[in-house]
Amino acid sequence: MLTGNEIRSKFIEFFEKKNHKHFESASLIPDDPTLLLTVAGMVPFKPYFLGQKEAPTPRVTTYQKCIRTNDLENVGRTARHHTFFEMLGNFSFGDYFREEAIIWSWEFITEVLKLDKDKLWVSVFTTDDEAEKIWVEKCNFPKERIVRMGESENWWAAGPTGSCGPCSEIHVDLGPAYGGDENSKLGDEGTDNRFIEIWNLVFTEWNRMEDGSLQPLPKKNIDTGAGLERVAAMVQGKSNNFETDLLFPIVEEAGRLTNTKYGTEPEKDFSLKVITDHARAVTFLVNDGVIPSNEGRGYILRRILRRAVRHGRLLGRKELFMYEMVDKVVEIMEEAYPELRKNIEHIKKVVKIEEEKFSNTLDQGMQLVMNEIEMAKSKGETKLSGDVTFKLYDTYGFPYELTEEICEENGIEVSKDEFLEKMEEQREKARSARAVVMEKGQDSFIEEFYDKHGKTEFTGYCDLMTPATLLSARELENGKYALIFDQTPFYAESGGQEADQGIIEGENLVAKVLDVQKQKEIYTHIVEIESGLDELVEGTLLNLTVDPVRREEIAKNHTATHLLHQALKDILGTHVQQAGSSCGAERLRFDFNHYEALTAEEIEKVEKAVNERIFMATSVNAEVMSMDDAKAKGATALFGDKYGDEVRVVSIGDYSMELCGGTHISNIGKIGIFKIVSEAGVAAGVRRIEAQTSYKAYLAVLEMEKTMKRVAKNLKTDLHKIEERSEKVVEETRELSKEVETLKAKVASFEANSLFDEIEEINGVKVLVKDFKDKEADSLREIVDKAKDKLGSCVIALGSDNEKAIFAIGVTKDLIGKVKAGDLVREAAKIAEGNGGGRPDFAQAGGKNGAKVKEALSAVKEILAKSL
Known part of the structure; x- marks a missing residue:
């Protein structure tokens, strides 16, 4: 066999x-x-x-x-x-x-x-x-x-x-x-x-x-x-299929991790097979560079992984386990796909981070869905409305597909059409809030111009000054002019690189180039006329000169992004892909796919790797070749970008090779120094690094040194003792915080005891409804807990006006059959222009209008009078 x-x-x-x-x-x-x-x-x-x-x-x-x-x-x-x-x-x-x-x-x-x-x-x-x-x-x-x-x-x-x-x-x-x-x-x-x-x-x-x-x-x-x-x-x-040697060892591993034996119950077998299949899909998707997100293929990965995690919960596994499934998948599949073994730690890390993220909300989400299902059944309804499914998704982040699956298991219908209608309503609101301004007629003008004159010849890779014939001059609404020539040394904004600036001159004409845009290979120069407007006549020969200093600074930053891209791949993993960039004269910005914030150690490693390369002073070479030749050489292409049959390949020794139409310096040694100034997330699965090079990087380091000196002065210590002194201050602050928390607890206990005189009974149940001014949420919760411990059986409803409204409601477990804290707090929050919820025995919520706290608590009291 x-x-x-x-x-x-x-x-x-x-x-x-x-x-x-x-x-x-x-x-x-x-x-x-x-x-x-x-x-x-x-x-x-x-x-x-x-x-x-x-x-x-x-x-x-x-x-x-x-x-x-x-x-x-x-x-x-x-x-x-x-x-x-x-x-x-x-x-x-x-x-x-x-x-x-x-x-x-x-x-x-x-x-x-x-x-x-x-x-x-x-x-x-x-x-x-x-x-x-x-x-x-x-x-x-x-x-x-x-x-x-x-x-x-x-x-x-x-x-x-x-x-x-x-x-x-x-x-x-x-x-x-x-x-x-x-x-x-x-x-x-x-x-x-x-x-x-x-x-x-x-x-x-x-x-x-x-x-x-x-x-x-x-x-x-x-x-x-x-x-x-x-x-x-x-x-x-x-x-x-699940019983073949390709899948059954993974089924058995799913069974081992969930303490479930295959072949005993159909529903358990179903869950084991879901986990098995999804473990393979997740492993291969992450291996190929997909990162969990809320859109596109990232959402498909997230949806599959979360579905598998839920089926683990159905089998009783509450601890993380999907990242452990990766080991068995790799073991079975590595003969055909050896790269899995190479990337296994990266795959497991991405899966574990996403699994942790979802596990923290899964139990709450499932409880919310079940609450909605129970509420619908109690009203004799057999369907959840689009409002409910959308709220679960939009407010609590619970995937629609899981809501749908749980409802199906409980005999409740949901309408995807209604859910999608709510999604579209939200998108429409977002669209209405945006104003998009476009220059009318631009596309048709460019099409006509191209048919007549063809494309602009770009000479800027080799020359910074070029004589050129003016083919079109149009005055814009802001008093500036749009000029098109037969050729130009000016680089147009493209691929994340800012446009060149400079001067256009004639016998009397002086025009300052502010921006250059490109459409269908036609370069449009946006200029401000300083003198000689009468020379702006089509057919005139003019001199176009790029600002060499600005071009050099942009080129340094652009070449640095290539070094940064490779360093990120080397240090974080081959999954790193460029997701956007911006190269100007002041700084560079580089967006890339990655699943978590970089640690300080990782940032230091990346920065060090780039600088080590810069100090090697390697030449930068650019050559034009066919797309097939570029792929054969191993050049990196940006996913989603469109390339022609011929491409420009920029190589930095044997370190980096990318398809790129931008301008670069001739030797990376000219970059001088590279300094990362920030690292942050910009979207799900996308990180952003901002950095500076050359003299700007030196100024950034100088500013950091000045900051450190000011901090040392504030801490009353020397610069070289700043770390030791700051650690001591942190420890002192931590001890003071502990004291403050202890005092808060004592105050809360005292307040809870002092409030017992205000307790009333509703149908034999002890009830305390009380409003405060400027009381924090933690303090309200502390009072609720103390009161419940002291009274044994009661309902405690507290609110505070802090300009905004804060509510905390507790119900002892013997009474949650009659009234639930989550329901009460939801009603209170609505009145105060907010929302919230929680467990049946304890719930917190907030609202925009603190002045409505008293009214909201009165409404809670009325509900209690009817329910108890």
Whole structure:
């Protein structure tokens, strides 16, 4: 019996013998702006199928890692649904077609995998006579086991538009035990779990256009895919993918970590399979550079991980565990993907941080959902409104998908449409709050200009002064002018680099260049005329001169970003990817993907690494080459950026190589010194470093030294003793804080005792409702706790007017069947223009209007009178 690893290897070996070149699996982050993730084995080859690029070789074979989440709810429920899976594929780009693809698939399945021929069935597209003929005449396949199917089953497309074509699928019959009877055929109702598709041969010969019409592709192509997990199940005699050697060791690990035995209860098996599948998906997504966030592929990662964590809770595991699952995934998968072992610590760290973040809110979130479900049931309702599901998401950060899943388990409906409507309402409010101002007519003007004159020639890589012919001069509303020339040495704002500034001169004309913008390779110079306006005539030859000092400072900062990028990769991990940058004359800003704040030690290491490189004084080289050559050399491209067939590659020795159109210094030694001045988060999973170089960096260090001297003076110590003295001050402050807390507790105890005279009874229940002025939340809580301890059975409702409103309400456990603290505090907060909630026995909340505290507490008292 072949293992999963052996099947994968034999597949590649088989097609290599058929003159296919083996390509390594592409990243799960596709080089395709229309897709968030790599969803199929053909995704990396889409440009070849569409004829947009020439394939490097006519025949290719791969095993490709893929992610799909379109039917996430089925993962774990069925035997064959996965988020992460591997697709075995063989591809032809204008070389062989139907006949070879069918014959080779049959040869591999029957002679290499040795699957029972009598258990195989084939489907073909309704009108595909040629495919059926090949199966019967070339493979001796019984015609009675070939089924014709329509577009929903036997037509494959990469998306709504693009390459597509009829397909032929190979299925394994598991027998009547899995549906139907002795006479059942492929496609019969009730046999979905009996006939298992293991191979799809797509005859890609059409391109579907936006209007739905089909146009022939320049070349006919073959795209075949076989799901490794399904194939392994059939080869190993398993009816469930999760019981193959690719997945079952991970199932067992999930069972070990959750103290759950597989095969005892269906619902527990479901949870174990969810954890298993999601552990693989999470491991591979993080390995390929995805960081948890609230949008895009980062949200997909977050959603999958959080779903797995919840299923761990359902199995009784409250401690962190998903990061431990990574070890087993890597152990099983590293033979095919050795980079997993190299990145294992990074993967575990990202998973652990996200798991910790979610675990802190999961219990509260689940309780909130259950409270809403109980409330709905008590009112005889069977559905949660969009207001509720959105509030759970927006206010408490609880994912809609988990709310939906929990509701489904408890027989309560939710409406995704209603939830999405609320999301859109919020977006619309945000859009209304933004004012976007655009220069009307700019796009049409540039289009007309380009058609007439073509692009502006940029000479600024080599020259800082260029004579140029004025082709267009337009006065702007602010009194400035927009000038376009046939050529220019001025760098236009692009790729995060600020535009050059400088002077444009004629016989009498002097114009100050303030900014340069580029659209469709047309460079527009925004200028302020100082003299000689009458010379601003189209066709005039003028001298364009870039400010050399500013250009040099910007170039230093830009080159420093390349050094910084590489240093971050070396020190934090290969997952680091540039997420944005800004290079000006004063400083540089660099945004990058990373899952947590850098430690002081990490910042120091990065800064030191960059400076060590600067002191090596390595030359900076730039050369233009084809995109394929740049990739072959290992040049770093920025994901999401668009590149032409020819690209500019900037190299700093053997240390850094990036695709970049910006300006750089000739030798990194000119940077002088590099100083990080700040590090902060700017979005989920994105960090920002700001830094300065050269003389500006020296000034930054000088300012830090002055600050240290001022601090030393305030601490009444010498500069070299500042650390020792500050530690002593911190310790003294800590001791004073302890004393203050002790005094606060005594005051709270005293106040609680003094308040006993104000206790009243409502229907035999002791109740204390009291408002204060300028009392902190901690003090209110302290009084509630003391009063509950003293009275044993009571309801305590306190509020304080601190300009804003603060409420703290406690209910002893013997009374929460009648009244809940969370419900009471929610009503109080509403009156004070706020919100909040909490446990049934204790809850806190706030409001914008402190003047409403008395009114809010009166309302609480009325509720108590009705409830007790």
